[in-house]
Amino acid sequence: MQHTPLVSRCSFIILHRLQSLMNNGDARLGLRAPGQVDAELLDTMVHNGCVSFTRRVPLGGSLERCLSFQASQLAQNGVKAGADDFLVLIERLAVDAEVNGAAGALPRALINADVVTAVQLYASHFLDNAFWYVRQLYADVSLAHVELAEQLDALFTAVFVLSLVALAAFYYNPLVMALDQRIKHARFALLFFPDDVLRHVPQLSGIANGGAAVAGTVDAASPPQAAGHQQMGVRALPV
Numbered sequence: 474m475q476h477t478p479l480v481s482r483c484s485f486i487i488l489h490r491l492q493s494l495m496n497n498g499d500a501r502l503g504l505r506a507p508g509q510v511d512a513e514l515l516d517t518m519v520h521n522g523c524v525s526f527t528r529r530v531p532l533g534g535s536l537e538r539c540l541s542f543q544a545s546q547l548a549q550n551g552v553k554a555g556a557d558d559f560l561v562l563i564e565r566l567a568v569d570a571e572v573n574g575a576a577g578a579l580p581r582a583l584i585n586a587d588v589v590t591a592v593q594l595y596a597s598h599f600l601d602n603a604f605w606y607v608r609q610l611y612a613d614v615s616l617a618h619v620e621l622a623e624q625l626d627a628l629f630t631a632v633f634v635l636s637l638v639a640l641a642a643f644y645y646n647p648l649v650m651a652l653d654q655r656i657k658h659a660r661f662a663l664l665f666f667p668d669d670v671l672r673h674v675p676q677l678s679g680i681a682n683g684g685a686a687v688a689g690t691v692d693a694a695s696p697p698q699a700a701g702h703q704q705m706g707v708r709a710l711p712v
Contacts, residue, residue: 514610517603522547522555525606534598542599543591552603559595562588 517524526536540548547555565588663671 514607514614517551517607517610518553519551520549522550522552522599522603525602528606528609534594534602539599539602542594547599547603552600552607555595555600555603559592559600562592562595566592 523536523539526534526539534542542548543555543558546558569588
């Protein structure tokens with residue numbers, strides 16, 4: 474790597490960082506490792522990277538070629554091993570190109586043709602299909618999490634609404650009824666206050682006016698003589 478130019482070196486650093494994120498995740502970025510996401514995804518990453526050829530019509534290559542490609546790297550060790558091998562081959566190409574260029578030779582004439590072919594096949598056939606399958610697995614798992622979150626949200630909303638209904642039915646409704654009864658009793662008690670007192674205390678007069686209907690009902694139900702005696706009794710109360 475000492476002959477690799479600065480731009481290539483930075484590119485390798487970025488590629489290795491992306492590879493690390495793909496293989497191990499990053500809690501700070503909210504990315505989980507494949508083993509934390511799905512068992513099938515983990516199997517694809519570390520065991521059988523050729524399974525994508527059984528789930529998709531490939532744009533190039535075949536399952537048979539994937540099983541034997543690069544000493545069965547993808548087939549036996551998964552997408553992770555294939556990506557590692559791909560980066561190693563790219564680094565070899567970069568170093569060879571730099572060395573040959575410094576020697577004044579045409580890099581294309583001296584670069585190992587087998588390495589170039591392997592890189593091209595990785596990029597266009599095998600890793601292309603493997604990464605497509607990995608993306609599909611991530612998408613399916615993410616969609617399942619979204620659906621679960623929506624179901625939980627609907628469940629929590631229903632529980633919250635039912636809690637409000639139960640609170641209103643078993644707590645607030647009896648409380649309001651009890652307060653209403655107390656107010657009615659208070660208004661009825663004000664009927665026994667003399668008119669002079671009610672006129673001098675506006676607050677009591679307002680409350681008493683609220684119970685006018687009750688008073689009218691009581692007066693209508695009472696005989697005239699009883700009402701006269703009641704009024705006389707009230708008037709006789711000391712002010």
